[in-house]
Amino acid sequence: METIKLGLIDDHNLFREGIKSLLKRMANIxxxxxxxxxxxxxxQLNNVVPDVILLDLEMGDMNGVDTTLKLQELYPDLKIIILTMHTEERMISYLMEAGANGYLLKDTTQHxxxxxxxxxxxxxxxxxSFVSEALLKGLKHKTSKPPAIRKDYHLTSRELEVLExxxxEYTTAEIAEQLFLSVRTIEGHRKNLMGKLGVKNTAGLVIKAVKEKIISV
Incomplete structure (x- = not known):
């Protein structure tokens, strides 16, 4: 199993120490x-780029929202998990659509x-379940602009199978095995899907697929 390189960004020393003690119990992280x-x-990213970062929202010197947007611009492949006490549905929807890959509350469990x-x-x-509910509520109650007519994204049957x-939450390898294709082919389909749907990462792909009712939940 590959070792996951992790970054931790939070301005509270005591909280960081607590997270670090939990991480020591996790194999290959x-x-x-x-x-x-x-x-x-x-x-610090000039010297080392993690695979995944845990990012707080409230920080005095460049907050988590601005950081997420900047990272999407400079390091689009870096995966971001927001780790915060903010429970507002609008904040969750905004950050997930802005490029975050996950959203956790600070009272989450080690598991x-x-x-x-x-x-x-x-x-x-x-x-x-908390984030999924917030996203669905956000999509249902978004009223800032009229709903757009659903586009035809011209997805192939194979792309729809990969998207499903x-x-x-199947891994690339699992999808490849199910469809009797290579991992490289699945990655190609994933890249094509993100291009056709105009999203930045896999999390955005899932949100857009649900939002546009390409995939039902």
Missing amino acids: SLVLEAVSGKDLLA ELEIAIRSTYENGFYFN GITQ
């Missing part, structure tokens, strides 16, 4: 970067934290 703000993170890290690394996203596998 290595903390390679620790930062106290978005600016601190960006400076869920580990699942979230591994799922985000392997599948590109992690939605628990992604939304069911």
